[in-house]
Amino acid sequence: MIRARAAMLLLAALLPAGQARATEAIVTGLSQNRVQITANFDGSEILIYGAVKRDAPAPTDAPLEVIVTVEGPSTPLVIRRKEKVAGIWLNRSSVTIDAAPSFYAVATTGKLDEILSGTEDLRHHITIPHAIRAVGISAEAANSPDFIEALQRIRLNEDRYRVAEGTVQLAEETLFRTDVALPANLTEGNYKVGLFILRGGKVIDSQERLIGVRKAGLERFLFNLAHQEPFLYGVISLAMAAFAGWAASAAFRFMRS
Amino acid sequence: MQIYLPIAEVSINAFILLGLGGIVGFLSGMFGVGGGFLITPLLLFIGVPPGVAVATGANQVVASSISGVLVQMKRKAVDFRMGLVLLAGGFAGSWTGVQVFAWMTARGQVDLFVQLSYVLFLGLIGGMMFIESSRSLLRARRAGAAAPIRRAHVHTWVHGLPLKMKFRASGLYVSVLPPAAIGAVVGFLSAIMGVGGGFILVPAMIYLLGMPTKVVVGTSLFQIIFVTGFTTIMHAINSQTVDMLLAFLLIVGGVIGAQLGARMSTKLKAEQLRILLAILVLTVCFKIALDLLLMPSELFSITPVVLP
Numbered sequence: 001m002i003r004a005r006a007a008m009l010l011l012a013a014l015l016p017a018g019q020a021r022a023t024e025a026i027v028t029g030l031s032q033n034r035v036q037i038t039a040n041f042d043g044s045e046i047l048i049y050g051a052v053k054r055d056a057p058a059p060t061d062a063p064l065e066v067i068v069t070v071e072g073p074s075t076p077l078v079i080r081r082k083e084k085v086a087g088i089w090l091n092r093s094s095v096t097i098d099a100a101p102s103f104y105a106v107a108t109t110g111k112l113d114e115i116l117s118g119t120e121d122l123r124h125h126i127t128i129p130h131a132i133r134a135v136g137i138s139a140e141a142a143n144s145p146d147f148i149e150a151l152q153r154i155r156l157n158e159d160r161y162r163v164a165e166g167t168v169q170l171a172e173e174t175l176f177r178t179d180v181a182l183p184a185n186l187t188e189g190n191y192k193v194g195l196f197i198l199r200g201g202k203v204i205d206s207q208e209r210l211i212g213v214r215k216a217g218l219e220r221f222l223f224n225l226a227h228q229e230p231f232l233y234g235v236i237s238l239a240m241a242a243f244a245g246w247a248a249s250a251a252f253r254f255m256r257s
Numbered sequence: 258m259q260i261y262l263p264i265a266e267v268s269i270n271a272f273i274l275l276g277l278g279g280i281v282g283f284l285s286g287m288f289g290v291g292g293g294f295l296i297t298p299l300l301l302f303i304g305v306p307p308g309v310a311v312a313t314g315a316n317q318v319v320a321s322s323i324s325g326v327l328v329q330m331k332r333k334a335v336d337f338r339m340g341l342v343l344l345a346g347g348f349a350g351s352w353t354g355v356q357v358f359a360w361m362t363a364r365g366q367v368d369l370f371v372q373l374s375y376v377l378f379l380g381l382i383g384g385m386m387f388i389e390s391s392r393s394l395l396r397a398r399r400a401g402a403a404a405p406i407r408r409a410h411v412h413t414w415v416h417g418l419p420l421k422m423k424f425r426a427s428g429l430y431v432s433v434l435p436p437a438a439i440g441a442v443v444g445f446l447s448a449i450m451g452v453g454g455g456f457i458l459v460p461a462m463i464y465l466l467g468m469p470t471k472v473v474v475g476t477s478l479f480q481i482i483f484v485t486g487f488t489t490i491m492h493a494i495n496s497q498t499v500d501m502l503l504a505f506l507l508i509v510g511g512v513i514g515a516q517l518g519a520r521m522s523t524k525l526k527a528e529q530l531r532i533l534l535a536i537l538v539l540t541v542c543f544k545i546a547l548d549l550l551l552m553p554s555e556l557f558s559i560t561p562v563v564l565p
């Protein structure tokens with residue numbers, strides 16, 4: 001009995017403060033964990049759902065909140081700024097970013113600044129600025145806040161980055177669901193889905209899942225051919241062009257005669 | 258009907274692409290220009306990445322040029338000998354252009370360089386053509402619809418150069434040096450601007466070499482086939498930016514447009530044809546110049562880094 005209590009105390013001391021009271025755990029599911037990009041691909045909607053598992057009655061101190069993030073594969077980028085030189089607008093300065101997510105969506109049950117504390121955001125990289133920084137930023141880029149802001153602004157406008165507050169539906173503090181629409185201009189790779197449950201601004205539990213986005217069929221074939229046999233691909237492209245040019249000319253001659 | 262392009266990695270309506278190809282093909286068949294100077298800005302406008310737009314545009318120009326040249330060949334309006342001389346210069350110029358392009362890319366000013374080249378050459382050629390063709394159109398009207406008397410042989414310093422060769426289809430007996438030099442300039446510019454160079458070649462053949470307008474279109478198309486074919490292969494090998502699916506849709510629209518355009522060109526007078534081409538060239542020039550001069554709404558731009 002005494003030994004058991006001592007072990008529990010030890011366990012409590014070892015665990016970080018946040019997880020010590022983890023009486024609630026997250027269980028999640030995705031409507032699909034693979035997205036195939038075929039010729040008629042026009043975006044895809046993913047249903048992300050889950051439930052909160054409890055050993056004890058739900059705490060009543062703060063309401064339960066849910067955040068869902070979807071992060072696309074990262075790519076290196078150059079951000080350039082135009083300046084006016086002798087009456088002409090031209091690229092003057094640039095900043096290289098080693099990796100920035102090609103897609104990033106955040107869906108929540110409420111306003112982000114109300115349900116998530118600053119320190120928890122830093123730790124779990126949830127909001128867009130932290131998510132970008134988490135992936136990898138050079139010292140040069142870190143000293144250029146204008147450029148990072150521009151990256152966010154442009155990608156928000158392009159709908160590549162999204163913040164959708166209040167789009168996660170939560171029922172009875174237990175079941176939750178949200179739909180994330182993946183755009184048509186997807187980059188191939190693994191999309192990380194992060195699920196977080198929070199109370200009083202603190203993350204209680206989280207889980208990560210992957211959605212594999214792959215080209216399929218004709219798209220796969222052409223992409224592979226272009227990268228593995230570039231010369232052959234070029235020759236085929238030319239042959240197709242030559243044939244189409246001849247066929248059109250022959251067809252019109254036939255129609256006239 | 259949306260279609261996902263495997264190399265460009267964007268989803269675009271297939272009918273927009275067919276229509277775009279058709280319009281450019283029509284102009285190509287009508288004027289004997291490849292249409293590269295139109296297709297590249299148009300593809301950029303609908304959201305195709307720049308590298309893919311340039312490379313795939315070149316591939317589409319190959320098809321519409323072949324389609325157009327076949328019509329001209331039936332009319333015996335292609336001077337193959339002149340075409341080959343131009344082409345020899347063209348490959349040399351293109352090779353040099355690729356080197357300069359790589360050097361400018363390393364210095365990070367390739368966009369500006371390309372835009373300035375567009376403004377300079379489109380403006381120069383378009384302006385010259387517009388002045389000349391409107392003058393001859395006015396002259397024709399004043400003379401009571403009588404065609405202006407054009408002397409077939411105006412002897413200039415060009416005719417004093419060595420290595421003379423007979424170009425029967427053009428009715429010319431001139432040195433091979435001027436056409437080879439023109440071919441080299443065009444090849445150089447096409448490598449830098451990602452175009453076939455027809456809009457420079459056509460006026461150069463008319464005004465500098467004195468070739469008759471009726472063989473100019475066919476001969477220009479003949480040369481463009483090979484220059485853009487070379488460009489396509491180079492891009493496919495170096496940067497994998499040729500999108501075959503995108504090219505296919507543009508080509509289907511383009512070859513049909515080129516056939517219609519080539520037939521339309523026989524219905525218009527040479528002066529009218531030239532003045533229309535001049536207006537088209539000047540419009541594109543004006544648009545690019547505006548982009549350079551007006552303050553852009555977004556000062557920042559994002560470019561993905563191409564991994565080696």
